[in-house]
Amino acid sequence: MRLTLKIWRQENTHAEGAMVTYPIDNISPDMSFLEMMDVLNKELIEKGESPVAFDHDCREGICGMCSMFINGEAHGPDRNVTTCQLHMRKFKDGDTIHIEPFRAKAFPVIRDLVVDRSAFDRIQHAGGFISVNTSGNTQDANATPISKHAADTAMDAATCIGCGACVATCKNSSAMLFVGAKVSQYALLPQGQVEAADRVQHMVDQMDLEGFGNCTNTGACEVECPKGISLENIARMNRELLKAKLL
Amino acid sequence: MAQLFQSSIGRKVAMALSAFFLMVFLLQHFAINSLSVINPDAFNEVSHFMGTNPVVQFALQPVLIFGVLFHFMMGFILDFKNRKANGKSYVKYNGAANAKWASRNMILSGLVILGFMALHFVDFWFPEMNTKFIQGDWSGTAEGVEGLRYYEELRHKFVNPYRVGAYALAFVFLALHLNHGFTSAFQSVGSTWGRKKLLQTIGLIYAYVIPVGFIGIALFHHLTH
Numbered sequence: 521m522r523l524t525l526k527i528w529r530q531e532n533t534h535a536e537g538a539m540v541t542y543p544i545d546n547i548s549p550d551m552s553f554l555e556m557m558d559v560l561n562k563e564l565i566e567k568g569e570s571p572v573a574f575d576h577d578c579r580e581g582i583c584g585m586c587s588m589f590i591n592g593e594a595h596g597p598d599r600n601v602t603t604c605q606l607h608m609r610k611f612k613d614g615d616t617i618h619i620e621p622f623r624a625k626a627f628p629v630i631r632d633l634v635v636d637r638s639a640f641d642r643i644q645h646a647g648g649f650i651s652v653n654t655s656g657n658t659q660d661a662n663a664t665p666i667s668k669h670a671a672d673t674a675m676d677a678a679t680c681i682g683c684g685a686c687v688a689t690c691k692n693s694s695a696m697l698f699v700g701a702k703v704s705q706y707a708l709l710p711q712g713q714v715e716a717a718d719r720v721q722h723m724v725d726q727m728d729l730e731g732f733g734n735c736t737n738t739g740a741c742e743v744e745c746p747k748g749i750s751l752e753n754i755a756r757m758n759r760e761l762l763k764a765k766l767l
Numbered sequence: 768m769a770q771l772f773q774s775s776i777g778r779k780v781a782m783a784l785s786a787f788f789l790m791v792f793l794l795q796h797f798a799i800n801s802l803s804v805i806n807p808d809a810f811n812e813v814s815h816f817m818g819t820n821p822v823v824q825f826a827l828q829p830v831l832i833f834g835v836l837f838h839f840m841m842g843f844i845l846d847f848k849n850r851k852a853n854g855k856s857y858v859k860y861n862g863a864a865n866a867k868w869a870s871r872n873m874i875l876s877g878l879v880i881l882g883f884m885a886l887h888f889v890d891f892w893f894p895e896m897n898t899k900f901i902q903g904d905w906s907g908t909a910e911g912v913e914g915l916r917y918y919e920e921l922r923h924k925f926v927n928p929y930r931v932g933a934y935a936l937a938f939v940f941l942a943l944h945l946n947h948g949f950t951s952a953f954q955s956v957g958s959t960w961g962r963k964k965l966l967q968t969i970g971l972i973y974a975y976v977i978p979v980g981f982i983g984i985a986l987f988h989h990l991t992h
Binding site for chain 1: 768770771774775776777778779780845848849851852853854855856857858859860861862864865866867870871873947950951954955956957958959961962
């Protein structure tokens with residue numbers, strides 16, 4: 521495949537960035553998107569140019585590190601995949617591909633396509649956990665009866681990998697799908713319900729503090745989420761917050 | 768309670784509650800306006816009751832005005848905050864790939880509706896307030912009109928084709944606004960009903976039947992005057 525790549529290049533957080541055009545040839549349709557980026561970077565290094573900085577780690581759709589906005593969509597045009605799971609067969613020979621970093625005020629660009637998503641970590645630290653005495657006499661979690669529906673729904677919420685595609689794709693840069701999933705995975709289980717009221721308030725407070733926008737329920741986040749996290753998690757978070765504040 | 772409405776979710780809930788209130792109001796407004804096509808005498812009677820009943824005028828009307836102003840103001844505040852949360856704009860952003868146009872442009876449809884409200888107030892509400900509160904005429908009658916005046920005033924407004932066109936355009940945007948707003952309001956208050964087929968169908972019917980009905984009423988009076 522012969523492609524034209526238009527990639528956002530930015531030296532550092534404070535530098536002015538710009539789109540730079542790179543023609544690339546001999547790309548196999550079976551390559552992953554990141555492998556195609558590796559080919560480009562090898563060529564750039566051989567030419568003595570600076571390679572394109574991008575985040576990646578596991579390259580199997582689990583770590584949530586790869587974070588590219590490809591042709592106007594988070595993680596590209598495919599559904600339920602991360603950028604590392606996107607394959608070049610999804611594009612046509614001769615295509616022009618726009619590659620940009622995830623955009624949000626709370627996700628500042630560090631360099632090129634790498635953004636700082638530590639705001640998500642701070643939201644998790646604010647309440648995305650359960651308090652358990654781990655002195656050695658911890659009760660086996662399986663000893664607590666949990667309905668199949670609750671276990672499945674909690675597990676679905678827990679599949680959120682915190683990649684930030686929801687924020688990147690949201691026209692309001694809202695993080696409510698991420699926070700909704702994290703609130704839900706605990707609120708649905710008995711072990712998490714003990715601290716549910718504090719958790720949702722602390723996490724929502726931190727989310728607001730980080731400067732994420734308000735959800736307007738467009739549903740774009742659900743469509744672009746590589747793990748298919750449901751909007752129902754946002755409704756559940758809203759319910760949890762109302763319960764915590766009013767009851 | 769005050770703490771709740773300072774949070775992003777609290778503001779969404781407030782927006783949704785005002786939306787529910789306005790949707791109920793719109794339904795009763797449509798029901799009354801429909802009478803002007805079906806039974807002009809009944810329309811006159813109901814209009815006179817709404818225009819002179821002290822509970823409606825001094826209790827419900829201020830609540831309605833507050834609800835309308837609140838919904839618009841909160842819409843602008845949320846939009847301003849959301850724009851502030853965005854970083855640099857994308858060079859290429861394919862919004863149509865994952866969300867409906869109506870859901871992505873609520874502020875635009877809201878602004879068109881706000882423009883319509885200004886026209887509507889100039890057409891009906893300001894003259895009505897002038898007649899009742901400045902001139903002190905609560906009789907519901909007018910010179911040259913036999914019986915109550917409301918039906919004739921309504922028909923007179925829809926003689927002008929440009930006004931009818933402006934009304935029709937505004938109601939198209941109202942339909943788009945409701946198309947997203949109806950189910951979105953349920954999601955905002957924490958309900959998953961908005962994702963159920965039944966409520967989505969009711970929402971679609973509400974979003975299109977009422978605006979199309981209002982356009983039909985305006986056209987009926989324009990064409991039969």
